[in-house]
Amino acid sequence: MSHAIAVQVSDVTKTFPVKKGDGVTALDEVSLTVKAGEFVSLIGPSGCGKSTLLRLIADLDQPTSGAVTVFGKPAHQARLDQDYGIAFQSAGLLPWRTVEANIELPLQLHRVPAATRRARVAELMALVGLSDFAANFPDQLSGGMQQRVAIARSLAESPELLLMDEPFGALDEMTRERMQTELVRICAETGAAVVFVTHSIPEAVFLSDRVVVMSPRPGRIREIVDVALGEKRGETLREEDSFFEGVTRVREALHGAPTETRPDNAVRGVDLR
């Protein structure tokens, strides 16, 4: 499955019917290409179509017009072939299964032999730093740990694509930053492409190669900001000038106009959420 393009969204329009009128245009002729191994975030005000776009890529809903392909296949086929892992905001773990058994679930469903399963689950628990919690149940874990279980589960079948809708939205700021750093590490290790929905500018800048800035009514791509802080992504990146420059560029793209000239370090005063 070594296709150079992970996701291709071509001229996609999505309208939802409403009782009166022409319907809501959640997405209006949106086109986007995500390369294999690339980290792309979707950001924009509420209602601009971020989740709709992600759901169309995951084949959880279908475009009104236009096409979505995943690794060169129609989205529907990619879903049948389980070509990607999904992690959405609420961790979605099964409360009656242990950490280990939750991570193991997709492998069980696909009848992976028990020995292979055990080895893979051990590897995944180490990857997300939960080896000591294998036998715990989700309600015995913190929110951040539950989120890590969900991420481990989404990685179980080594997908070359991860679709994530605000996976860290419910976490406190410290846990969130730690999870971001871990996700960067996991992506570097697995080479997975990611499409990541977020409301947080710094989160998008920290994680992404490119940040897709969307605008609502109708949902469109306003601008794509190349961030590509690449190798620098690590604990100290959040204190570096290149990070603040990225934050400023995404803010300007979101607000549609350049912010007024100000001393270089004044940008540190931006709302970092």
Ligand SMILES: Nc1ncnc2c1ncn2[C@@H]1O[C@H](COP(=O)(O)OP(=O)(O)OP(=O)(O)O)[C@@H](O)[C@H]1O
């Ligand atoms: N199933 C649906 N039926 C009707 N309208 C919908 C449906 N899903 C989404 N919409 C509408 O489509 C538009 C885009 O919604 P979407 O959830 O994709 O936005 P979003 O950018 O993810 O928003 P948020 O940041 O608030 O999560 C909104 O106007 C929303 O009301």
